[in-house]
Amino acid sequence: MKSSIEVDNLKKSYDKTRFRDRVAMLFGAKRTREKVVALDGVSFKVRKGEVFGVLGPNGAGKTTIVKILTTVLIPDSGEAKVLGYDVIKESLEVRKRIGVLPEDSRRGFGWRLTAFENLLFYAYAYLLPNPKERVKEVLKLVELEEEHWDKWYQRLSQGMKQKLALARALLPNPSVVFLDEPTKGLDIMFVAKFREMVRNKFGDEDRTIFLSTHDLRLVEGTCDRVAIINKGKIVAIKPVSELKNLVPNSIRNSYVLEVDSKSTDRLNDLVLKLKELDIEWYQVDNHKLEFLVKDGSLEVANEVLKMAINNGILVHSFHKKEIDIEEVIMRILRGGKNAS
Incomplete structure (x- = not known):
């Protein structure tokens, strides 16, 4: 392509x-x-x-x-x-x-020109056919209400100014x-x-x-x-x-089992039995067990849950650990390795 x-x-x-x-x-x-x-x-x-x-x-x-x-x-x-x-x-x-919405989007606007006049100036500079109609089109596209078109730029709110800057970026199509x-x-x-x-x-x-x-x-x-x-x-x-x-498998394919505080001792007993299953890694933190299942197998994860219940452990919650886009980005930035 x-x-x-x-x-x-x-x-x-x-x-x-x-x-x-x-x-x-x-x-x-x-x-x-x-x-x-x-x-x-x-x-x-x-x-x-x-x-x-x-x-x-x-x-x-x-x-x-x-x-x-x-x-x-x-x-x-x-x-x-x-x-x-x-x-x-x-x-x-x-x-x-190209069209550009710069970081400082206030640059290039006349503060004592209206929103419509500012865009019309750029429409003429771009030598656009039917400049007034094109200005109306982009103002409607960015949803800047018509009641604000005749306001001076300096009297527009920050959000309106940003919409106007976006309209300017789209003006030449x-x-x-x-x-x-x-x-x-x-x-x-x-x-x-x-x-x-x-x-x-x-x-x-x-x-x-x-x-x-x-x-x-x-x-x-x-x-x-x-x-x-x-x-x-x-x-x-x-x-x-x-x-x-x-993100490492230890983050993506891990599950979390949270138990009642009265079941903490039994949770430690459960950990000893994890060796029987296809568990790559685990850690116990107070009344929480986090473990990594090879290939993220739900069947193995459910087996851990079944063993916990059979051992008389009061389970409060059981779920796969989900990571959002923010955590992914932060982990990639901390890792600093190339991946393309």
Whole structure:
């Protein structure tokens, strides 16, 4: 399948200048240059029509990637292409074909222009046919109520401003849309609607969505694949449904048996009998038994439950240990190993 975005060995670092260094320079001291690595050999491809997410902690390099791909920032080395165009050598061709919702979405709006006037300005700049009609279309698409169209930008709420920024990103009907922290400031009701919009690629199945966010629910509910970045390096690229496979079996295939406090002694007796079953690992914590079943066999797990009941143990609960997307991401980040 053809790639919409291709990134090969991107590297980028910044000079880190502290305030005290700036003060010292005023008195003739030499500047000490300290480098902060933002990207350290990042490579990936995004397929046409894919919703691709990038996750990572603050300072991991997410926004730096977005800025390079949208031609705002030049990398130190490496290569990046959007729709086959080099982001450095053919930056104008890239800009013609993308829409961008930046992390600081307030930039580029006239504070004493209305919401409608702001978008109309960009519609004329893009040389769009029927500019007023297109502005109405995108404002309705992002569900900015018509009663707010004639309000000055500075009088809009944070959520309305974010919707307007999203409308601006969609205005030229781009082939690739870059969304950097898109749910910031949005109300809870609209976030659910926004997830649906992203899944539907804003009405164009061939459109590629590049999503940089902290919102794990947004990633889980919309992305085909996700790249996890930490300290400037990609540590995993997987379909969201396969991320749990990167977590050790001891987490994914373990069961938890919680018993009454009066049954703690009998629980210790039960542990001795686990050797008869296909149990790879177990641990007892007060009145809780956690154990790992080879291949996650439910039959073996049920056998443990049956043995507990037969031994007179009062069972409060018995369940397979489930891990959510947040725990998966945190474990991958702590592990720091490559998985692609």
